Amino acid sequence: MEDDNNILVNEGDLNERQERFCQEYVIDLNGTQSAIRAGYSQKTAYSIAYNLLKKVEIQQRIKEIQSDLQKATGLTAIRILNEHKKLAFSSIAHLHDTWIERKDFDKLTKAEKDSIKSISTKVLKAQNIGTKDEPEIVDIEYVKIELWDKQKSLDSIANLLGFNAPIKNEVDTGGLVVNFVSGKK
DSSP states (O other), X not given: OOOOOOOBSSTTSOBHHHHHHHHHHHHHOOHHHHHHHTTOOTTTHHHHHHHXXXXXXXXXXXXXXXXXXXXXXXXXXXXXXXXXXXXXXOOXXXXXXXXXXXXXXXXXXXXXXXXXXXXXEEEEEEEEOOSSSSOEEEEEEEEEEEEOOHHHHHHHHHHHTTTTOOEEEEEEOSSOEEEEEESOO
């Protein structure tokens, strides 16, 4: 196993590589890749990351960095939850006045605009066979509106609120207590 006794950044704190590991870890929460990027050997990166992530000092430092990032960006669990809520409970019906007539884009609310992933248009020529003797060629505009994935947002909301957390159950079978973890609540 690799020696992890580098020079300490501050006395009692983490060494340089451990600090770098923490900085890298908050980027993608991938311990092995974070260890490699922090300068640990690729061969031992998995076990180094495993051992580092068990250390209380490392866990505390990662929480500090994440907290600083939250403060700097203004991101909170509530803000993320509210964004997912907009997407999860959006409806294409909110973008129309009638089943065929779209609302003017400028009249949409911010939440309605935020729920739109993409808008594309296509104009086709068609013959208008009206009451006239001569059919005329008219332009027909087709508009495709795609909303962000509702299911992904619902899943994210469920995760943020802990609805998918495993449940620890205890069953007494007449003197013998059996513990097991079940899937979802």
